[in-house]
Amino acid sequence: MAERLIVIGGDAAGMSAAAQARRRRGTDDLEIVAFERGHFTSYSACGIPYWISGLVTDREQLVTRSPRTHREDFGIDVRLRHEVVGIDLVRREVVVHDLSGGVEVRERFDTLMYAAGAVPKKPAWARTDAAGVFGVQTLDDGSALRGWLDADPQPRRAVVVGGGYIGVEMAEALVRRGLSVTLIERGEQPMSTVDPDMARLVTAAMRGLGVDIRTGVQVTSLSERDGRVCEVVTDHGSIPTDLVILGLGVSPNTELAAAAGLPLGPTGGIRVDRRMRVSGVPGVWAAGDCVETLHKVSGLPVHVPLGTHANKQGRVAGINIGGGYATFGGVIGTAVVKVCDLEVGRTGLREREARMAGFEFVSVIVESTSRAGYYPGARQMTVKLIAERPSGRLLGAQIVGWSEAAKRIDTLAVALWNEMTVDDMTALDLGYAPPYAPVWDPVLVAARKAVDALAR
Numbered sequence: 001m002a003e004r005l006i007v008i009g010g011d012a013a014g015m016s017a018a019a020q021a022r023r024r025r026g027t028d029d030l031e032i033v034a035f036e037r038g039h040f041t042s043y044s045a046c047g048i049p050y051w052i053s054g055l056v057t058d059r060e061q062l063v064t065r066s067p068r069t070h071r072e073d074f075g076i077d078v079r080l081r082h083e084v085v086g087i088d089l090v091r092r093e094v095v096v097h098d099l100s101g102g103v104e105v106r107e108r109f110d111t112l113m114y115a116a117g118a119v120p121k122k123p124a125w126a127r128t129d130a131a132g133v134f135g136v137q138t139l140d141d142g143s144a145l146r147g148w149l150d151a152d153p154q155p156r157r158a159v160v161v162g163g164g165y166i167g168v169e170m171a172e173a174l175v176r177r178g179l180s181v182t183l184i185e186r187g188e189q190p191m192s193t194v195d196p197d198m199a200r201l202v203t204a205a206m207r208g209l210g211v212d213i214r215t216g217v218q219v220t221s222l223s224e225r226d227g228r229v230c231e232v233v234t235d236h237g238s239i240p241t242d243l244v245i246l247g248l249g250v251s252p253n254t255e256l257a258a259a260a261g262l263p264l265g266p267t268g269g270i271r272v273d274r275r276m277r278v279s280g281v282p283g284v285w286a287a288g289d290c291v292e293t294l295h296k297v298s299g300l301p302v303h304v305p306l307g308t309h310a311n312k313q314g315r316v317a318g319i320n321i322g323g324g325y326a327t328f329g330g331v332i333g334t335a336v337v338k339v340c341d342l343e344v345g346r347t348g349l350r351e352r353e354a355r356m357a358g359f360e361f362v363s364v365i366v367e368s369t370s371r372a373g374y375y376p377g378a379r380q381m382t383v384k385l386i387a388e389r390p391s392g393r394l395l396g397a398q399i400v401g402w403s404e405a406a407k408r409i410d411t412l413a414v415a416l417w418n419e420m421t422v423d424d425m426t427a428l429d430l431g432y433a434p435p436y437a438p439v440w441d442p443v444l445v446a447a448r449k450a451v452d453a454l455a456r
């Protein structure tokens, strides 16, 4: 009898694992059944803001592989609208609720892949039955929001609560659809993934686009009229609205895992080893937004819910389940986001994180341009570097700029991953031609300034 792999969660991590396992083991050797409670598999949640804004016209463009493709091309038995509601590690069975038919069945597994993603944070005030309040975690959530935006009466005003990258992307998407948008952030600045001095540039750009940004403001409740949300009540007054988007961050989706006794780490994510095996539980694997991982710079466990990690971790798990050998080496916190025409990139530690991890450091900021100053289209770019004192090792980098900024963070991420010092970086052989960079690339200028700061 073929070994049986059950996958919980049919998106990035789960289906990457399933596909990799299948590449290495045929259908006679490994039966794969994937349960997904939503209506889609292998979709890009990252693309939802661009579908909401209208830049991406068709929802199907966000689906990389449909259940049919998984079934016909990979021999993976995908069951949509099936929610796993229990895991029995002793009997090696999962309890599955068929959301369309209403029945509950038990399914046997030899190997289990847990890839249930994350759940949006929802404080008490957000738990309402009023229509018009949306999260944007899954493509089903995105579809519900699109339905609301297209329905009659069309909403004209929106409030986005939370200024993380999802809140910021959604604010932009709604402005592009012609809505009047207020973004509420309880911190000092939106985009707290970069230092406040860099986040200020983002705030200014968003205000320039017409987003009403209110910082230092806490939501206390939502008001409704005729079953629809009509007002966001805050500690600084009320804001009338036709729509509320919740962008308050996410937590690892581990309720089922915890109930089954899978180990959770200090961040709340499932504890896995470098091969994505759940620590101390034979035959059980986990990957993606539900796990915690190691930050290579701070050495601390972190929960970084990003698609780039989910895909890589799922692939690692799948290779190992398939009998190969692969490891996931941890993260360094690299992320990019587009806010209007502004590009924001970050890698490594922010100042606060570097301090908490116990590093002594210097930080420098340089203003430069994306291309040679005389070349048409040259735009401003701000680069910040954080370097350990006295070693000069790069600990973190942030870039905010109008064009060609975001992907420059990758140069810094490679330097950081390889533990380069800012001194080493000044000698990097980076490409130069006027349409692409000034003769001294902004990355090199920042490295030189950091070397000077370390010498003082």
Ligand SMILES: Cc1cc2nc3c(=O)[nH]c(=O)nc-3n(C[C@H](O)[C@H](O)[C@H](O)COP(=O)(O)OP(=O)(O)OC[C@H]3O[C@@H](n4cnc5c(N)ncnc54)[C@H](O)[C@@H]3O)c2cc1C
Binding pocket: 008, 009, 010, 011, 012, 013, 014, 035, 036, 037, 038, 044, 045, 046, 047, 048, 049, 082, 083, 084, 085, 115, 116, 117, 118, 136, 137, 138, 166, 253, 256, 287, 288, 289, 290, 305, 306, 307, 308, 309, 310
């Ligand atoms: C709006 C938005 C924009 C984003 N942009 C970016 C970006 O630009 N770059 C980036 O790197 N990342 C981005 N991300 C994050 C990225 O989408 C996630 O990190 C990635 O999807 C995580 O993959 P996953 O497979 O771990 O979890 P998910 O994609 O959340 O998949 C988990 C799946 O499990 C299903 N599920 C959960 N519980 C059960 C159960 N009990 N039974 C059956 N099925 C279950 C869910 O329905 C879901 O489909 C974005 C996310 C969002 C929401």
